[in-house]
Amino acid sequence: MLVENLENINREIQLACQKSARSDDDVTMIAVTKSVGNETAKELAELGIENMAENRVDKLLAKKEALKNFSSIQWHLIGNLQRRKVKSIINEIDYFHALDSLKLAEEIQKRAEKQISCFVEVNITGEESKHGFKSDEVLDFIHQLAEFDRIKVVGLMTMAPLTASEQDLHGIFSRLTELRKAINNQHLSYAPCTELSMGMSNDFPIAIEEGATFVRIGTAIFRGA
Numbered sequence: 001m002l003v004e005n006l007e008n009i010n011r012e013i014q015l016a017c018q019k020s021a022r023s024d025d026d027v028t029m030i031a032v033t034k035s036v037g038n039e040t041a042k043e044l045a046e047l048g049i050e051n052m053a054e055n056r057v058d059k060l061l062a063k064k065e066a067l068k069n070f071s072s073i074q075w076h077l078i079g080n081l082q083r084r085k086v087k088s089i090i091n092e093i094d095y096f097h098a099l100d101s102l103k104l105a106e107e108i109q110k111r112a113e114k115q116i117s118c119f120v121e122v123n124i125t126g127e128e129s130k131h132g133f134k135s136d137e138v139l140d141f142i143h144q145l146a147e148f149d150r151i152k153v154v155g156l157m158t159m160a161p162l163t164a165s166e167q168d169l170h171g172i173f174s175r176l177t178e179l180r181k182a183i184n185n186q187h188l189s190y191a192p193c194t195e196l197s198m199g200m201s202n203d204f205p206i207a208i209e210e211g212a213t214f215v216r217i218g219t220a221i222f223r224g225a
């Protein structure tokens with residue numbers, strides 16, 4: 001089942017790339033393993049999956065320990081990070097996808113032993129229940145990071161509302177793309193902002209059509225497995 005699901009996802013990624021005249025080399029699928037145990041994550045690693053994500057610190061650490069023989073895996077933390085947990089996780093990951101406050105950036109700056117690749121989380125639709133900066137706050141926030149030599153803003157991340165229509169999704173994802181370009185155009189050494197982390201199981205083809213470079217996929221991989 002895993003193999004079939006992965007093949008289907010790959011095919012959809014390729015289709016979306018063709019549709020938007022992009023190279024599929026520019027899109028990385030991250031397997032979100034939060035709903036499965038260590039054994040299933042290991043199966044994925046054996047199938048050659050090299051990007052894995054968790055949204056909880058303790059679960060990421062447990063998976064990483066269980067998969068320590070697969071040294072080429074890149075670990076992504078995609079969920080909100082509480083400041084008190086920064087110390088235990090920040091030097092264990094390759095990418096952090098949910099930078100959403102200056103206070104959190106300060107804590108990362110204090111605890112990171114090397115530069116950490118971070119995505120700034122953006123709440124495009126401005127829903128109150130969501131984490132992330134509103135679109136018009138992002139640039140100011142990024143300028144505030146100039147002195148933080150342990151933080152590299154590789155890109156922006158967003159989560160679209162589950163209820164959004166296809167048309168809404170195109171709009172949401174293309175707004176993140178525009179914002180990414182505006183930051184990238186400033187040529188800030190600490191914020192190259194070349195990447196876009198957007199698209200989940202139910203909306204990743206649209207996200208890719210609009211410029212996603214990382215898609216975060218859980219459910220679609222494990223369906224029926």
Ligand SMILES: *Cc1c(COP(=O)(O)O)cnc(C)c1O
Pocket residue numbers: 032034055078079159200201202216217218219220
């Ligand atoms: C769970 C989760 C995903 C994956 O969602 P699916 O719908 O299962 O593909 C992606 N991003 C974040 C931040 C998540 O928490």
